[in-house]
Amino acid sequence: MNQSNDILSIDDLYVSYGGVPALEGVSLSVKQGQITTIIGANGAGKTTLMKAVAGLLTPAKGKIDFQGDDITGLSPAQTVSKGLTLVPEGRRLFPTMSIRDNLMSGAYIRTDKDAIQKDMETVLDYFPVLKDRLSMPANSLSGGQQQMLAVGRALMASPKLLMLDEPSIGLAPTIVETIGNIIQTISRNGVDILLVEQNAHMALELADQAYVLENGKITLTGKGQELIQNDKVREAYLGL
Amino acid sequence: MELQVQLLMNTLQIGSVYVLFALGLTLIFGVMKIVNFAHGTFFTAAALIVSSVMIWGVGTMGLSIWFSYLLAFFLALVVVCLIGFVVYIFGFQYFLKDLNGSFILSIGLLLLLNGTFLILYGGVPRSIPDVIPGNVSFLGASLTLQRLVLMIVASVITLGLYILVHRTKLGLSLRAVAEDQEAAMLQGIPFRRVALYGFLIGATLAACAGALMATVTPVTTVIGDDFLVKAFIIIIIGGLGSVLGAILGGLLIALIESFGGYYFDPSTATLAMFVLVVVLLIVRPQGILGHAEK
Numbered sequence: 368m369n370q371s372n373d374i375l376s377i378d379d380l381y382v383s384y385g386g387v388p389a390l391e392g393v394s395l396s397v398k399q400g401q402i403t404t405i406i407g408a409n410g411a412g413k414t415t416l417m418k419a420v421a422g423l424l425t426p427a428k429g430k431i432d433f434q435g436d437d438i439t440g441l442s443p444a445q446t447v448s449k450g451l452t453l454v455p456e457g458r459r460l461f462p463t464m465s466i467r468d469n470l471m472s473g474a475y476i477r478t479d480k481d482a483i484q485k486d487m488e489t490v491l492d493y494f495p496v497l498k499d500r501l502s503m504p505a506n507s508l509s510g511g512q513q514q515m516l517a518v519g520r521a522l523m524a525s526p527k528l529l530m531l532d533e534p535s536i537g538l539a540p541t542i543v544e545t546i547g548n549i550i551q552t553i554s555r556n557g558v559d560i561l562l563v564e565q566n567a568h569m570a571l572e573l574a575d576q577a578y579v580l581e582n583g584k585i586t587l588t589g590k591g592q593e594l595i596q597n598d599k600v601r602e603a604y605l606g607l
Numbered sequence: 608m609e610l611q612v613q614l615l616m617n618t619l620q621i622g623s624v625y626v627l628f629a630l631g632l633t634l635i636f637g638v639m640k641i642v643n644f645a646h647g648t649f650f651t652a653a654a655l656i657v658s659s660v661m662i663w664g665v666g667t668m669g670l671s672i673w674f675s676y677l678l679a680f681f682l683a684l685v686v687v688c689l690i691g692f693v694v695y696i697f698g699f700q701y702f703l704k705d706l707n708g709s710f711i712l713s714i715g716l717l718l719l720l721n722g723t724f725l726i727l728y729g730g731v732p733r734s735i736p737d738v739i740p741g742n743v744s745f746l747g748a749s750l751t752l753q754r755l756v757l758m759i760v761a762s763v764i765t766l767g768l769y770i771l772v773h774r775t776k777l778g779l780s781l782r783a784v785a786e787d788q789e790a791a792m793l794q795g796i797p798f799r800r801v802a803l804y805g806f807l808i809g810a811t812l813a814a815c816a817g818a819l820m821a822t823v824t825p826v827t828t829v830i831g832d833d834f835l836v837k838a839f840i841i842i843i844i845g846g847l848g849s850v851l852g853a854i855l856g857g858l859l860i861a862l863i864e865s866f867g868g869y870y871f872d873p874s875t876a877t878l879a880m881f882v883l884v885v886v887l888l889i890v891r892p893q894g895i896l897g898h899a900e901k
Contacts, residue, residue, distance in 0.1 A: 421793060423789065423792065423793070442792075442797070443792040443793055443795060444792070444795040444796070444797050447794065447795030453793050455790060455793055459787050459789065459790035459793070460790070461782065461787055461790065461791075462786060462787075462898070463786065464782055468782070472780075472794045472796070475780060475783075475795050476794075
């Protein structure tokens with residue numbers, strides 16, 4: 368495996384959640400300049416994996432490397448500072464805070480005022496729908512707009528790797544497509560993507576590299592396009 | 608008319624202190640998701656420190672009343688902040704978001720501190736000399752200058768807190784933690800440090816309220832307990848965790864107390880507050896400006 372090309376590499380990771388083992392020896396890597404996806408059913412351990420990488424959960428065993436640094440067991444504040452941000456499952460916005468404050472909270476760790484302002488403009492260019500509503504509370508937005516805000520908030524940290532936990536959940540198909548396009552644009556603009564999805568179709572279409580997570584273990588890996596053709600994946604995750 | 612103005616002035620004066628005190632309680636609840644039953648002891652500690660420093664400064668040292676009061680006020684804030692820091696480090700930080708644990712801890716702390724105050728100060732109420740003597744008339748109503756200044760100072764502190772919460776980065780982190788702690792952590796906000804700041808700000812607000820009240824009312828070792836009950840009513844009415852709610856609730860309770868106490872009698876006014884709470888809990892349990900939990 369070409370280590371220098373990996374922005375994130377996870378090696379033999381074990382994480383328990385509430386005393387129950389949720390991940391049992393997960394290894395995977397995210398390459399620079401790529402969209403990597405992890406698909407898996409409910410309860411497969413996807414969210415646990417995201418939380419462990421972000422620093423919300425401490426692994427029992429294993430190693431997480433980010434840009435060559437060992438980040439295993441670091442706090443979320445430390446992982447965010449290193450350039451790794453997570454858009455959590457269910458968006459988790461600050462509902463009564465304004466859209467502007469939600470975005471600014473994403474830039475909490477940063478002190479470079481001018482650059483923050485510039486990133487704010489970039490984010491609003493990605494999501495023009497937010498522009499006219501900056502002083503409205505986040506809970507006044509529709510589901511799709513809230514997901515955009517959640518992605519925008521994460522981008523405000525100026526991440527090198529953006530992790531998205533089920534961004535398409537509960538959204539109408541046209542909105543899912545929009546979100547997919549945005550993820551692609553962000554990737555093209557130089558932010559690496561780790562996308563976790565139950566909606567395997569969108570995820571595999573986007574992904575350069577894909578992993579299938581089942582019961583806390585990686586059971587299949589390959590190029591996104593390859594997995595779309597895989598019979599097991601088609602049956603289990605694409606409903607074909 | 609004169610009478611109504613007078614009652615309104617009383618409302619604003621007592622209400623401004625209620626607001627300060629309730630703001631601290633609601634802030635601590637918002638950030639730490641605990642109810643601090645020992646919040647009144649911060650108030651009491653500040654009032655007791657003000658009274659003893661004033662007696663020492665004016666009586667023993669012969670300092671001017673003004674200077675003694677400023678010194679006392681400052682010392683009260685420092686000491687209460689220290690007490691807050693100690694009880695946070697050795698206690699509350701282990702019970703963040705734990706209603707049962709923090710309930711037991713804060714009740715224990717309340718008993719411990721009340722007992723300590725009684726040993727140190729005895730049970731005799733003490734008054735301090737007027738810091739600012741004189742009266743002012745306003746639309747026929749008369750108010751001691753001292754109460755007017757108290758009202759202004761309390762309002763300025765309230766405004767300062769509002770600006771802190773809504774216009775600064777610290778405020779952003781306090782609000783973010785209050786709304787969704789885990790999401791706040793994912794933005795890199797250090798939850799535990801922010802909780803400590805929230806707790807200390809809350810304790811300081813209670814100390815400000817106590818230090819101000821000591822100028823207009825006799826100080827006893829249980830002076831804060833009465834305020835605690837009112838503060839609970841206030842934040843239930845205004846909405847738990849809401850700054851504007853605490854301001855609104857504080858003024859409303861003072862209004863009921865002041866007008867109800869005059870037109871009926873004080874116990875009827877107290878009864879009215881509790882009736883209001885019961886009615887509100889039935890029709891709008893999240894409070895006037897509170898947000899229902901998802």
